[in-house]
Amino acid sequence: MYILENKDLKITMNEKGAELTSIMHDGKEYLWNADPKYWGRCAPVLFPFVGSVNGGTYLYEGKEYKMGQHGFARDNMFTMCEQTENEVWFCLKDTEDTYVNYPFHFALYIGYVLEGKKLSVKWKVENTDTKELLFSIGGHPAFMCPIDGCGKQTDYALLLKKHGQAVQEVTVGVLADGLLSEETFTLQTVDGLRKIDETMFDRDALIIEKQQLDAVSLVDSDGTPYVTVKFDTPLMGIWSPAKKQAPFVCIEPWYGRCDRRRFDGELGEREYGNRLEVGACFQGGFDIIIDN
Numbered sequence: 494m495y496i497l498e499n500k501d502l503k504i505t506m507n508e509k510g511a512e513l514t515s516i517m518h519d520g521k522e523y524l525w526n527a528d529p530k531y532w533g534r535c536a537p538v539l540f541p542f543v544g545s546v547n548g549g550t551y552l553y554e555g556k557e558y559k560m561g562q563h564g565f566a567r568d569n570m571f572t573m574c575e576q577t578e579n580e581v582w583f584c585l586k587d588t589e590d591t592y593v594n595y596p597f598h599f600a601l602y603i604g605y606v607l608e609g610k611k612l613s614v615k616w617k618v619e620n621t622d623t624k625e626l627l628f629s630i631g632g633h634p635a636f637m638c639p640i641d642g643c644g645k646q647t648d649y650a651l652l653l654k655k656h657g658q659a660v661q662e663v664t665v666g667v668l669a670d671g672l673l674s675e676e677t678f679t680l681q682t683v684d685g686l687r688k689i690d691e692t693m694f695d696r697d698a699l700i701i702e703k704q705q706l707d708a709v710s711l712v713d714s715d716g717t718p719y720v721t722v723k724f725d726t727p728l729m730g731i732w733s734p735a736k737k738q739a740p741f742v743c744i745e746p747w748y749g750r751c752d753r754r755r756f757d758g759e760l761g762e763r764e765y766g767n768r769l770e771v772g773a774c775f776q777g778g779f780d781i782i783i784d785n
Contacts, residue, residue: 495573495581497607502783504607510537510567511583511603513634516612518783523720525635525741531734532741536634537567538603538616541595543631543765544751545671553627553760558594562671563633565591566601579607586621598622601630604778615778618769626769627760629749632779636720638689638711638733638742646738648714650688651731652721655707659685666700672754673700686712691738698732698743700750702765709744710784717785722746724779727765746779 494514497504505515513536516523527535542564550557569591571583582604587597599622604615614634620626638649653660660682667676680687680699693699704727710718724746732743749765760766769775 495576497579497581497605497612499579499607499609501610502607502612504605504612506581506583506605508571508573508583510569511571511585512537512567513605513612513614516781516783518610521641523637523640523783525637531737531739532635534567534633534635536632537563539563539629539631539633539747539749540566540601540618541597541599541628541630543629543747543749547672547752547754547756551760551763552758553596555759558596560594563631564629565595571603574602581605597624597626597628599626599628610783612781613778614781616776618767618775620769620771620773623771625771628767628769628775629747629763629765630767630775630777631726631745631747631749633743633745634722634781635741635743636711637740639740640711640713640719644714646689646733646740646742647691649742650686650712650716651682651742652710652712652718653682653685653687653706654709655705657708660706661685663701663705664703666702668697668700668751669754671697672752672756673750674754689742694733694735697735698730698745700728700730702728702750704728711742711744719783719785721782721784722779723782726777726779748777 495506503517574584575582585601600619602617606613662681710721722744726746730745
């Protein structure tokens with residue numbers, strides 16, 4: 494376990510998956526505790542895929558490869574490669590095992606930078622291959638909801654914003670068996686606020702594409718935002734296990750997503766996929782801000 498700490502926050506990370514495992518502020522835990530009763534993870538990094546591929550396989554240069562949901566980085570051991578008082582970086586490089594089902598050479602760096610009540614999650618992907626690197630990457634942090642055991646999930650709300658302004662409605666994509674269907678619906682708010690109801694996640698994650706949002710906050714039963722995720726990713730997801738009233742909500746910035754139903758194209762044809770030239774470095778990430 495690795496720790497970053499200042500007068501406001503205490504952050505804990507694990508070498509497995511370079512996963513964030515705790516955000517403590519004022520004696521309260523803000524990050525989900527990975528209780529397997531609901532979901533046995535805290536904040537996995539999704540790489541080199543976000544979501545599921547159709548049929549559990551994908552095509553690259555005419556060859557079929559197997560790939561599980563969200564790729565493999567979250568289940569691999571990273572190496573801590575740099576740590577200072579307010580910053581820590583972890584690294585994962587390709588191996589013979591990863592190459593079997595993901596035929597690319599790469600280096601993935603995951604960093605955590607602490608500044609006041611803000612934790613910046615940073616990603617760097619380097620193409621160490623002799624060909625173009627194709628990948629997706631995303632975050633999956635789960636936040637306590639309710640916070641500190643106060644009330645229940647349905648006492649809370651989401652606050653949706655873009656460029657600092659409340660968003661009145663967003664178009665949401667609908668999943669079907671882990672793949673994106675053709676169905677969409679409109680999620681409406683009142684001055685950006687949308688109360689979490691018992692059926693909100695019945696159809697799995699809310700998929701919000703086309704940069705409709707750049708900040709999502711969780712708001713407690715008193716109407717006060719307590720954690721905000723800020724991002725500039727092309728799409729994102731909001732998730733809690735269906736029909737469980739689980740005591741957490743995930744706010745997930747993504748550079749990539751699952752396949753559409755019936756998609757049968759090549760890896761390079763997947764929507765929102767990223768292409769990286771030989772020797773190039775992709776940089777991305779998001780911020781977690783404790784608001785109270």
